[in-house]
Amino acid sequence: MTAAAPVGPRFTRWVTLLYLGYLAAPIVLLFVGSFGQLWLNTLLPTGFTGRWYAEVTADPSFRRAFASSLTVAGLTVLLCLVVGLPLAYAVFRADRPGVRALARVIYQLPVALPALVLAFGFIRVFSSDALPWLGSIWLLVAGHLVLGLPYFLQAVVADMQRLDLRLLETAAESLGASGWQRFFQIVLPSLRHSILAGLIVVAALSIGEFQFSNLVAGFLNRTYPVVLLQAFYGATGFACAATVVLLVLALAASVAGAVATGGAMRPAGAH
Amino acid sequence: MDRPAVALEGLSFSYPGGAAGVADVDLAIRAGEMLVCIGPSGCGKTTLLRLVAGFLKPHAGRVAIAGRDVTGADARSRQCGIVFQSYALFPHMSVRDNVAYPLRVRGVPASGRAARAAKMLDLVGLAALADRLPAALSGGQQQRVALARALVFEPAALLLDEPLSALDAATRVAMRDEIRRVQRERNIATLLITHDQDEALSLADRIAVMRDGRIVQVGTPQAIYDHPASGFVATFVGRANVIEATASGPDRVDTPLGTLATPPHGLALGAAMSILVRPERVEPAADGGGGDNLIEVAIEQDKFFGATRALVAKAGNGRLAIETASREAVRRVRIPRDAIQFLDGKRKET
Numbered sequence: 001m002t003a004a005a006p007v008g009p010r011f012t013r014w015v016t017l018l019y020l021g022y023l024a025a026p027i028v029l030l031f032v033g034s035f036g037q038l039w040l041n042t043l044l045p046t047g048f049t050g051r052w053y054a055e056v057t058a059d060p061s062f063r064r065a066f067a068s069s070l071t072v073a074g075l076t077v078l079l080c081l082v083v084g085l086p087l088a089y090a091v092f093r094a095d096r097p098g099v100r101a102l103a104r105v106i107y108q109l110p111v112a113l114p115a116l117v118l119a120f121g122f123i124r125v126f127s128s129d130a131l132p133w134l135g136s137i138w139l140l141v142a143g144h145l146v147l148g149l150p151y152f153l154q155a156v157v158a159d160m161q162r163l164d165l166r167l168l169e170t171a172a173e174s175l176g177a178s179g180w181q182r183f184f185q186i187v188l189p190s191l192r193h194s195i196l197a198g199l200i201v202v203a204a205l206s207i208g209e210f211q212f213s214n215l216v217a218g219f220l221n222r223t224y225p226v227v228l229l230q231a232f233y234g235a236t237g238f239a240c241a242a243t244v245v246l247l248v249l250a251l252a253a254s255v256a257g258a259v260a261t262g263g264a265m266r267p268a269g270a271h
Numbered sequence: 272m273d274r275p276a277v278a279l280e281g282l283s284f285s286y287p288g289g290a291a292g293v294a295d296v297d298l299a300i301r302a303g304e305m306l307v308c309i310g311p312s313g314c315g316k317t318t319l320l321r322l323v324a325g326f327l328k329p330h331a332g333r334v335a336i337a338g339r340d341v342t343g344a345d346a347r348s349r350q351c352g353i354v355f356q357s358y359a360l361f362p363h364m365s366v367r368d369n370v371a372y373p374l375r376v377r378g379v380p381a382s383g384r385a386a387r388a389a390k391m392l393d394l395v396g397l398a399a400l401a402d403r404l405p406a407a408l409s410g411g412q413q414q415r416v417a418l419a420r421a422l423v424f425e426p427a428a429l430l431l432d433e434p435l436s437a438l439d440a441a442t443r444v445a446m447r448d449e450i451r452r453v454q455r456e457r458n459i460a461t462l463l464i465t466h467d468q469d470e471a472l473s474l475a476d477r478i479a480v481m482r483d484g485r486i487v488q489v490g491t492p493q494a495i496y497d498h499p500a501s502g503f504v505a506t507f508v509g510r511a512n513v514i515e516a517t518a519s520g521p522d523r524v525d526t527p528l529g530t531l532a533t534p535p536h537g538l539a540l541g542a543a544m545s546i547l548v549r550p551e552r553v554e555p556a557a558d559g560g561g562g563d564n565l566i567e568v569a570i571e572q573d574k575f576f577g578a579t580r581a582l583v584a585k586a587g588n589g590r591l592a593i594e595t596a597s598r599e600a601v602r603r604v605r606i607p608r609d610a611i612q613f614l615d616g617k618r619k620e621t
Contacts, residue, residue: 163362164357164359167355167357167359168359168361168362170326170346170355170359171353171355171359171361172361172372172376173345173346173347174324174325174326174346174347174349174351174352174353175352175372175373175376175420175421175424176347176350176373176376176377176424177347177372177376178347178376181376185372185375185376186361189363190361190362190363192363
C-alpha cells in the first residue's frame with residue numbers, strides 16, 4: 001500500500017497562513033501602536049515615539065506589578081516543584097488503575113473549571129474571621145498553584161509513563177541503589193526535560209493569569225495583567241506599550257517551553 | 272556436589288487475584304551453571320525470577336543465594352545481576368555510566384569504576400560505543416550493555432528475564448551465543464527465563480520446565496527432549512506425536528494408527544497409556560517389503576522448510592506428524608520400535 005497524497009496541499013497551506021495572520025495581527029498592531037504618537041480612528045497610528053515605554057517603565061504601579069508578577073510566578077514554580085513532583089510520583093505509582101484514573105480526573109478538574117469559580121471559593125473561605133488572609137501574596141500563589149498544577153502533572157506523569165520509570169527504578173534497585181540514590185540519580189535526571197517544560201508552562205500561566213488574580217490579589221500585590229487593565233482607560237500608545245511588556249514575557253516563556261519540550265520529546269535521554 | 276549458588280526450597284507465592292503464582296518449587300542452580308526455566312506464558316516462570324531477585328517475597332519456602340538465606344532480604348542486598356526483557360537502561364546516562372552505575376552506588380572511586388566498566392564493555396564488544404546514549408544503540412547492543420551492567424559488580428547470580436524476546440530473529444541467534452559466551456567466561460550461576468524452546472535447548476546446561484506454577488521436569492536439554500516426563504513436556508519442548516494406546520501384549524499396543532510393536536512396557540493387558548513418537552523418528556518407507564510398524568499414510572499438510580519437510584498425515588484412525596529430509600512423495604512410513612517411548616506423567620528425571 002502506498003501512502004495517500006495529502007489532502008489539498010494548497011488548501012491546508014492557505015488555512016495555515018490565514019490562521020498565522022489572524023494570530024499575528026493583534027500582536028503586530030500592538031507593537032506598532034506602542035511606538036505610535038497618536039492613534040485614534042485610523043487603521044495605523046501616526047508619528048513615532050519611544051515615550052510610552054519610558055512612561056510604562058517609570059510608572060510606580062506598573063513597576064510594582066511587574067515585580068509582583070515575577071515574585072508570584074517564582075514562588076508558584078517553586079511550590080509546584082515541591083508539591084507537584086511527589087504528587088506526580090504518587091499518581092504514577094498508585095497500584096490500582098482505578099485510583100490512577102480517579103486521581104487524573106481530580107487533578108485535571110481545574111483545567112475545566114473557570115478560574116472565577118476558584119476565586120469565589122477563595123474569597124468565601126479566606127475573608128472569614130477564622131482565615132483572614134485575603135490580599136496576601138501567598139493566597140495568590142496558592143491559587144496559581146491550583147491553576148498550574150494540572151499542566152505540570154500532565155507533563156511529568158506522561159514522561160514517567162513514557163520512560164517506564166518504574167522499571168528503571170526496579171533495575172536501579174537490583175543494581176544496589178538506595179531510595180535516595182534512585183531519586184537523585186535516576187528519577188530526577190531522567191525527568192529533567194518534562195519537569196522543566198512543566199514549570200515553564202506554570203510560570204507562563206501565572207504571569208498571564210487575570211481572572212483569579214483580579215479578584216483575589218490585594219491592592220499592593222496586584223499582578224501585571226490586573227494593573228494592565230487600567231492602562232486601557234488612558235492613552236492608546238501607553239496601553240500598547242504596557243501590553244507589549246507582557247507579550248515579550250509570554251513569548252520568552254513559550255520559546256523556553258518549546259525548547260524544553262523538544263528535549264523531552266526526543267528519544268529518551270538525548271541531550 | 273558443591274553448595275548450589277542459588278537454592279530454592281518449597282517456594283510458594285500467589286498473587287491476590289490468584290493467577291500465575293508458583294507452588295512448592297524446589298530448584299538448585301549450581302555454581303557456573305546456566306539453568307533455563309521454560310514454560311508457556313502464565314506458568315509462573317517470571318514470578319519465579321522475581322522471587323529469586325527479591326522483588327517479591329514468598330508466602331512459604333526459602334531462597335538461599337551463595338549459601339546465605341536471603342528469603343527476607345530486599346532486592347538491593349541480594350547481589351543478583353538482572354537483565355530485563357526491555358533492558359531498562361538509564362536513558363540519561365552514557366553506555367559507560369550505565370555499566371559503571373552499580374559501582375557508583377557501591378562507592379567505588381571514579382577511576383576504578385571507569386576501568387572496570389571499560390573491561391566489561393570490552394568483554395561484550397562495545398568498547399567503541401562507551402560514550403553513546405542508550406537511545407543511539409540497536410536492540411542487540413542495548414542488550415549487551417544490560418548484560419555488562421548486570422555483571423560488572425560481580426554478582427552472586429545472573430538472572431535473565433526473556434532477554435531475547437525483543438530482538439529480531441537474526442540478532443536473537445547471535446545474542447544467544449553471546450550470552451552463552453559471556454556466561455561461560457564469567458562462570459556465573461545463571462537463571463534464564465524463556466518461552467522459546469530453541470533458546471532453552473541451545474543455551475541450557477539444565478532445563479526446568481514449568482506449568483501452572485509448578486516445576487514438572489528438570490534435566491539436561493537432551494534428557495528433557497529424549498525422555499520427557501509427560502505429554503506436556505514432550506509437546507512443549509519440540510514437536511511430538513502423543514498417542515493414546517492400550518496394551519495388547521507385553522511389547523505390543525493398540526493405537527488409532529494400528530497395532531504397534533514397542534519396547535516392553537511392563538503393563539497389564541488392556542492398560543491405557545500414552546506413547547510418544549518424535550516426528551523426526553518417523554521414517555518414510557518404500558513401497559513393498561515388510562516388517563514391524565509399517566503404516567499407510569495419506570498426507571494432509573506438507574510444509575517445506577528447506578532442510579526438512581514437516582508433514583501431517585492421516586494414518587489409520589489417527590494423525591501423525593512427520594519430519595523428513597526426503598523430497599519424495601510419502602505413502603508409507605515406519606515407526607522404529609525404539610522410537611516409541613511411554614509417558615506416564617509420574618517419572619521424574621534429573
